[in-house]
Amino acid sequence: MMQDNTAASPAQKKRRRITVDPITRLEGHGKIDIFLDDKGEVERALFQVPELRGFEVFSVGRPAEDMPQITSRICGVCPTAHHMASTKALDDLYKVTPPPTALLLRELIYNMFMLEDHALHVYILGGPDFIVGPDAPAAKRNVVGVIEKAGLEVGKRVISMRRRLRECIAMLGGKVVHPVFGLPGGVARGLASDDLAHFREVAREGLDFARFTLQILRDIVLANDDYVALITGDTYTHRTYYMGMVDDHNRVNFYDGNIRVVDPSGDVYARFPAQNYLDYVAEHVEPWSYVKFCYLKPVGWNGFTEGAESGIYSVAPLARLNAAQAMATEEAQKACDEYFATLGQPVHHTLANHWARVIEMLQAAERIVELVHDPAITGSEIRTLPTAIPTSGIGAVEAPRGTLFHHYETDEKGVLTKANLIVATQNNSARMAMSVEKAAKDLIHNGEVSDGLLNRIEMAFRAYDPCHACATHALPGQMPLIVRLRGIDGAVLQEYSR
């Protein structure tokens, strides 16, 4: 419940700044500043994130081989994505191709990570919006609400499934957060034949779990007309370019392939290897944000605008499904057909990210089953030793939150002289800023701000599953939402807290 702690006179309300700031005790996270004009209409909404400084300085002078460990430690949320993108950058740096078994093992670990990470978002992070419903009271918009709606067994099942997947990841790669798995040219550890039965059992459970999740989506979300109307409503819709990784048949692939980009009509705009990313991806700087806004270099930066003339693009589940021509597995393809039949193709509705995420869970689960039944998965040849003299290496994967690029340059001994990362959320930052502003403009009128309205604005960026600090952890418990209305001189006119 929001509280209005101080009163403001009508004159004071003329031009106000509203700050939506989920502050943690430890570190800042995303913050939204909403500026109102003299009529109480939204003039501009700025989505800001705190800056994490010094990564490049920290990296330069270190051996490139350390990067899969270092970069996975940056982020407690998607360590496996950083670890794998970094490992692939090392393959490229030393111009070495891992043996088939190593590639299968990497893909296995990666799909297990995608499945458990997407599960966390579907049920715990986005679920309160998507499963409980956007208009539910704040007290219900949490995981307890999800369990009430989806059934008592759900919570236990989510926790158990994630734990079992993470145990498998740990069996091969050590700790989940600090994996020691990928090496240039291969992996550090193979899958023992004795462990195969366990992996197959977890794979089967994972597939059941993904099917169960799709059913929940159908029963609770898609059966609700109001919800479908919200997803397809204009508030959350943008016509932009979409980017995602695809295999040789233009099917969704999380671990490897070419980067494919489609335009707002769904026609292919570009298809390129990750090594050419600098020909396509450029970064725009705004004075109000630490984040650099990615855009398609050949199209150009045209401000925060939609359409084929604007280089703004999107990544993450919605974008991946748009950018590919098909899913890579049978059941996921069926689910994808239903998705496009309902929403059109390409899908421009931001909130459909949740649905796309469930379809991706299914693909990850099916692919895991395929991989643990591939006879080569227990092969003993797991590394090709690198021999080339290093100069430059670029690697990319599809992180749960979208395309992730790692780019290293080194001296002839493999010591880093330059490091550049483009993280998934950065690829999405321009569209995310547009989503927040559009939601604010559609939902705030005459200066009226309520708990429900702010939640609708927060929903816009939660759909992207943004991960900003790349270092998120928090002392559990105290995360108040503080909303400040400020006058032009910066003085606080009103303060809300909950």
Add this chain to the structure above:
Amino acid sequence: MTGPNGRALVLAMGNDLLGDDAVGLHAARMLRCVAPGHVDVVETGEAGFALLEFMHGYDHVLILDAIQTLECQPGSILRYSREDFTALLHPSPHYAGLPDLERLARQSGLHFPTHIAILAMEVEEMRHIGEELSPAVASALQHFVRDALQVLISWNGVS
């Protein structure tokens, strides 16, 4: 100890690439050498619901972390209990806290620790990537370990 597995958990949270943010991890590494045999010391860079997976099965959990209240000197050690977080409703499911973990556990029929203590050190710098602790935090580290040990000993005494 009365926990289902008869053991106590020290859960140290932090990012060891973010300067003072890693103070809990540093403390955990020192504590591991001196902690009683029934204590498991775990370091993690994770947050939110992932922590439930660590805490599940323990009755006594001591959390070590960094904090920035800006209300006391860096190096100060603050102690919180489970009750300090009772009344809070988190605004976004991204920032799930102890009350949410407990509710999820109870709702799902999972065991949740009955004794939770939180020791957090006020820190100075955790925005720059780096592995060094600031001087005030580094010099207070031994006190952090001592306080953690006292919590563990007090639990052992009552069990």
